[in-house]
Amino acid sequence: YGCCTFLMIIDGPQAHCRYPLGMEDGRIKDHDITASSQWYETTGPQYARLNREEGDGAWCPAGLLQPSDTQYLQVDLGQLTFLTVVGTQGRYARNSGNEFARMYRLNYSRDGLLWKSWKNRLGDKIMKANDNSYASVIKDLHPPVISRFIRLIPVTQVPNTVCMRVELYGCPWHDGLISYSSPEGQQMYSSPGYPIVSLNDSTYDGVHxxxxxxxxxxxxxxxxxxxxDFLVTRQYHVWQGYDYVGWKNGSLGSGHVEMEFVFDKQRNFTSMKVHCNNMFQSGVKIFSSVSCSFKPRLLANWEAEPAEFHTVLDDRNPSARYVTVPLGRRTAKALRCRFTFADMWMMFSEISFQSGEKGRWVNTVIPTQMTPVVTSAWPNEETTNPSVEGQPDNGNTPVLIGCLVTIILLLVVIIFLILRCQYVCKVLEKAPRRILEEVTVRLSSSSDTVILQTPPVPPRVSQMDPPYERIFLLDPQYQDPAALRNKLPELSQSAEASACGGGYAEPDVTQCTPHQCFHNSVPHYAETDIVSLQGVTGSNMYAVPALTVDSLTRKDISVAEFPRHRLFFREKLGEGQFGEVHLCEAEGLPEFLGEGAPLPDRDGRSVLVAVKQLRADATNNARNDFLKEIKIMSRLNDPNIIQLLCVCVSSDPLCMVTEYMENGDLNMFLSQREMESTLTHANNIPSVSLSDLLHMSVQISSGMRYLASLNFVHRDLATRNCLLDRRLTIKIADFGMSRNLYSSDYYRIQGRAVLPIRWMAWESILLGKFTTASDVWAFGVTLWEIFTLCKEQPYSLLSDEQVIENTGEFFRNQGRQIFLFPPPLCPxxxxxxxxxxxxxxxxxxxxFEGLYQALRPHVAL
Structure with a gap:
C-alpha cells in the first residue's frame, strides 16, 4: 500500500530506517495508544491502526472538529526512535464510513513532558493527508524525528468530522543521544555580489x-x-551551506567550539564520529584536536581527566570525511567536547556515538551510613537510593557487603564456565563441516593452492560496538534466521540438505551439476553456513581454496620490503576485526619500484597508496590469513585489478601496500555527475558520456575475466569496489566492505555474516554458494549501477528482508521475482x-569472457 510514495531517493540513515513500528501488526499495544477524546467506545484510539477494520474502523475524536480545536492521537513507542515516515488512512469501515483528515500536524516528545512541534525544512508544520477514506498516504519526514511519544493532530479549515488510521515507520535510536548544546552556527560573508552562506542549525528543536x-x-x-563542497546541498530549495553547521575562528572568544551531549542513560563510550568539511581552499579544515570531559550523572561534576585526541591534518585531499575520536570506553551520561580550530572555519554535518549501556546490571554500592540494601536494575536511568539519616550503624554493614561481593564473584565464575562450555560445544559441532569445506582449486602452478578465507573465528560481539556507523538495526524478527526460514518454508531443511553445491567450492570442483543439486535436495537459508566474508583488515578477500600454513614462507612473497618510515598516514579508509585500511603517502615509492611501476601520474605530488595493516591484537589465524592474502595479491597482475606494490613484514605491525586511485571509487565518481548534454556544458556541470560508461563496463569485465581465469571469486563486485584514476582507468579492489560510507550496502545477520545481499545471486544467499557465476550476477547489478549513475541503491523500494524474500522467488521460478528496472540511460x-x-x-x-567480447565492440578503442 502506498508503495509508490517510496520512489524518493533519500540520503543517509533515513533511506534505510523505514520499518513499520507496529501499529498495524499489533506490536504497539492498545494501552500505548491514547487520545484526547473519542466519539464512541468503538472509535477509540486502539482502533487507529492502518489497514485494520476492528471496532468501527478508526479513531474519531468527539464531535465536529473545529479549525481551532487541538484533538490528538498519541502513541508511546516505548523507547527513543528515529521516526522517518508517517502513514495515514481515513475510516472506511467496509464501505460504510467516509471520514478522513485532509491535513494534520505532528507533535513529539522525548520524555512525555516537553512537547515540540515538527516542521519541515522550509518551516511548514502542516502535512497533507488523505483525499478519501480507504487509500493510505505515506509521508516522509524531512527532517526525521527522534522521539518516544508522537501526537498526530488532525487539522481542518471548516467544521468537519474526521477519523484516522495510522502507521509509523522508523527504527530504534541506538545512539541514545537526547540533546546537544552548542554555539549557534554563523554566517560566512564571501565576495560582494555573492550570497551569504548561512551555516546555522536550521532544524534544531531546543532553546535558542x-x-x-x-x-x-x-x-x-x-x-x-x-x-x-559545503556550498552544494542535498536538499532542494534551501540556501547554500544548509547541510553544515559552522563556526568562525575567533568569533567565540576562544580558539575552540564547546559542545555538550546528554544521553538517555549511563553509557560506556568507545568512540565519537564527527563528519567534517575539509575544503581548505576556502579556509575550512577539520578540527586540529578535541578534548572530551565526562559526567557520570547530570548532577555530578565533570571528571578531572578528559580524553584528548589530535587529528592528522590533510592539505592535499579536500574531501569531507568522518573523524573518529576514541573515547576509551569511559562511562558517562553527559559529555563536553572542545573542538580546536585548525583554520579560519570549522564545519560539522553529523555527529554520532558508539556506545553501550553500562553493563548488564547496575550494582549500587551503599555507603556505611545508608540502609544496607543493594539495588540491581537495568540501567535505564540512574538508580539512586534515598539517604536515611540518623540511623545508627549496627556494625553488620561490612559483613553484608562482604557476603554480597562473594556471591557476585561466584555468579561471575559460574556464568563464565557456562559460556565457555557452550563455546567448546559449538566448536566441536562445527568441526566436521569445516573439514568438508576445505577444497582445492589449482592456480597457475600445481604447488600453489591457497585459501584466503578468514577461518570462522568467533566474532568479538560487544553491546558497546554497533556494527555500523549510524545504520540502524533491522526489526528483531529478521535478526533470527528461524524467522527467515518461516518466511521461506521450502528453505527450512537442515544444513545437510545443501551439502551438495553449498560452501565455497569453485565451478570446477562442485560435486554435482546445478540441476542435480536443485532437484536432489531442497536448499535452505544459508545464514548458518556463511562465515564472515570480512577479511582481517575489513576487506573482502578473494575466495581461493586451501593452503597449509606451514608451506608459506617469506620467499613466497614476490614483492619487496618497503621502509616503514617512508609511509605517512593521511586518513583511515576502513577497518575489520583485526586490521585497518589506511590512506597513506609513500615517500620515494616510484624510485623504489623502478621503471614500469603501476603508479598514476603524480605531477610532482607524493604517491597516495592504500595500506592494509594488521592490528597488534590479531590472532595467529588472522596473522596467517594476512600473509596468505599477501601471497595471492603479489601474484595478481592485470591492468584492471588493484596491484600489491610492496609490503612491510619484517616487523610488526604487518602491512601490505596497494595502489590507490586519486579519483576514489566509481560509485562516488558517478553519483556526483550527470549525463553529458548541452546543459551540463553550458553550466560547467561534471558529466560523463555514454561512451565513458561503456568503457568503464568493458574494463570491469576485463578485470573479472582475469580473476575468473585463475578461478578467483570476488564475492563483492560493485561500483564501490572499483577505483578510478584521472584517465578513467578502472581497477577492481576490495575496500568497500570496510568503509562506513557503504555500510548500508551490507546486511548483518546476528553479527556474524556481513552480506552485500543486493548484489548477491540467489544461490549465494540461500545456499551459501559463491562461484564465478555468482560474480556474473553481481556484474549485472554493477552494470545497472553504472547506467543509473549510482543515483539509487539496487532494489531501493525493497527492505533488506524483502530482498532476501525475493531470492526465494528466484528459487521458485514462478514468475513472481522482482528484477531491477531498466535504467533510462541504458541501451x-x-x-x-x-x-x-x-x-x-x-x-x-x-x-566473463563472453561478457567482455559482447561489450568490447561498443567502445571505440
Missing amino acids: ERRKLSGGLGQLTDGVIGQD SSLFELMMRCWDRDIADRPT
Missing part, C-alpha cells in the same frame, strides 16, 4: 537564546551527510545482457 543552542537535537543528528541490448546475468539457472549465465 543568547546565540546558544541548548536542550534539543537538529541537523547534527538528522542523518544527512554534507558534501565535499536495450545492454539491459538484455544484464538480464542474462540474472538468469535463475547458473549454467545459462554468460561467462
